[in-house]
Amino acid sequence: MEFQEVVRRRRMVRNYDPDRPVPPEVRERILANALHAPSAGFSQGWAFLVLEEPADIARFWELSAEDPDDPWGKGLRRAPLLIIPMSCKRAYLERYAAPDKGWTDMDESRWPVPYWHIDTGFASLLMLLTAVDEGLGACFFGIPPGDRTTKVKAAFGVPDDYTPIGVVSIGYRAHDKPSPSLKRGRRPVEEVVHRGAWGRH
C-alpha cells in the first residue's frame, strides 16, 4: 500500500474477527518492522512478548484487566495476537557508557527525555502501520501500572528491568465504534504548529 494511504487509514481498531488468526508471515513482518525502528545510539533497548496461544491471551486479560465486564475491553479481547513492547532503560545507560559516548557515570539526568520509552514507541507505531499495510487492524493501549503490571510480568517471566509500554493488539477488523475521544476533535493547526517562534503562524 502507498505510505500515505497507510497513514490515512491508520486508526485504533478495538474489535476483531476471532475466527481469523493472523497469518504467521504477517506476524513476522510486523515484528521485523518493529526491529527496524530507530533507537538512540542504536541501543535497541527493547523486547517484544508475542502472545497468540488462546491460553496465554486469556491469562494476559485475566491478570491485566481492571474490570472483566468492562465493555471497553470486549472487542479487544477477541484479538488473536497481542504483542507487548517493553523498554529497557539499563540497555541505554550501558550503551552510552561505551567509549564512543563516554557517559560512564550512567547518570540518568544526562537524558533529556526517556528515549528507551520513545524508541520502543517508534517500534510500536511501526507495528500499527504494518498491520494497516497488511489489511489488518491494530490498537495500542496501556497496561495499568502497579499490581497488574507486576502480575503480567511475573506470569510471562519478564525480567525486572523491562517495562511494558503498552500492548499492540492485532487481528482482522470486525465492526467497532470509533473511540468517543475522537469527538473532542483535532486540535487546530494554529494551536500546535508554531513558525519561527511560539505563537507565530
Next chain:
Amino acid sequence: MEFQEVVRRRRMVRNYDPDRPVPPEVRERILANALHAPSAGFSQGWAFLVLEEPADIARFWELSAEDPDDPWGKGLRRAPLLIIPMSCKRAYLERYAAPDKGWTDMDESRWPVPYWHIDTGFASLLMLLTAVDEGLGACFFGIPPGDRTTKVKAAFGVPDDYTPIGVVSIGYRAHDKPSPSLKRGRRPVEEVVHRGAWGRH
C-alpha cells in the same frame, strides 16, 4: 512510495544539501502527518516549533550545541528545516481528568509510562517517514537537557510546560557516513522477540 519501501529506506541522514530548501508543500505534508499521530485519549498534548529562517536555525545551533566545532553536527547544521516536537504532560493529565476518564486527582502515578513523550515520538517518527516518502532525508536527535534546553525554549518563547523531546532535521540528502553506532550490529531476533513467555522462541 510503497509503505515497506519507506520503512526499508529510512535511516538517520546527517548531511544535507544547503542549497535546496524544503518545498513548502513537503513541509506542510510532514506537519500534517505529525498531527495525525495517535495519542492517548486523543490528548494531542504536543506542539511543533518549525524553524526555517537561516537566522532562527543559526540561533538554535548557537544555543543548543555542546561544542560548535564538533564534527558530529557539521552536516546536521546544513539542514534547511528543523522541527522541534514538544510534549505537554499537563494536557494529558487534564484530558484524563475529564468525566469520561475520571482521573480527577491528576495523579501522574496512574500512568504506566509517559505517553506524552511516546505520542510526541509517534508524531516524530511519522515526520521521519514522510521525509523519506518525499525523497528527502531526516534525522532525529536530542537537545542536551539543562541550560541549553532552557536557552532554546527562552529564545523561541516556548512555555514552561512544553518539553522538547528532540529535533527532526529535514533536507535533501548530501553524502554522509552511516552512524558508527550501526557497526555494533542489530540485536538478534532471538534476543528481543519472546514467544509465549520470556526466553521462548
